[in-house]
């Protein structure tokens with residue numbers, strides 16, 4: 001099993017002889033406006049794709065979308081991702097996928113099998129209070145196959161009951177967390193801060209925890225270095241890949 005961070009939350013996952021593209025945001029650097037009502041407004045994405053878009057799309061067998069905020073599913077992805085690929089999304093996003101002619105889009109209600117992979121959808125909270133409600137719905141996914149490590153892609157969520165429940169239920173060997181501490185001018189962060197990541201590490205002490213979703217969108221204020229320092233200080237180990245970096249895992 002191999003996970004390559006393309007940029008932000010966009011991943012290529014080689015799993016059970018299939019290649020999955022997760023949360024494609026394929027825009028060129030600066031092609032999208034700053035997030036509204038956010039600190040440090042600058043055009044997004046802040047950085048270019050780490051590999052040519054043709055290479056990102058080469059050989060993918062399916063697409064997995066956690067939710068359709070544009071840092072996970074942008075206009076460039078709608079244009080460039082082949083329309084006939086199997087595409088798995090949360091039920092609320094299926095009409096959007098169908099209206100943009102993804103003819104093999106399918107909702108993951110609870111779980112579904114595709115190829116030799118069991119894909120289970122998990123819940124989360126994309127922030128607290130009214131902001132969290134406004135950002136909903138968001139999902140994560142667990143991938144399982146008998147010859148591969150179980151992977152939990154948490155999606156855009158803070159540490160919450162649903163994340164804890166997914167760890168307890170699936171005992172993932174690998175957990176991918178969207179950090180960055182994304183926030184608006186007001187309210188609490190809507191993605192993980194170091195304290196959230198540390199909670200996950202302590203709840204899943206045997207798992208390899210990977211943190212992504214940093215340094216690519218203007219309202220994600222937490223940097224890789226800050227997260228690494230705080231994880232070190234807490235005595236937990238977090239893998240923090242650079243854009244383009246691939247990580248290999250054995251069962």
Ligand SMILES: [Zn+2]
Pocket residue numbers: 009069071072156178191213
């Ligand atoms: Zn996001």
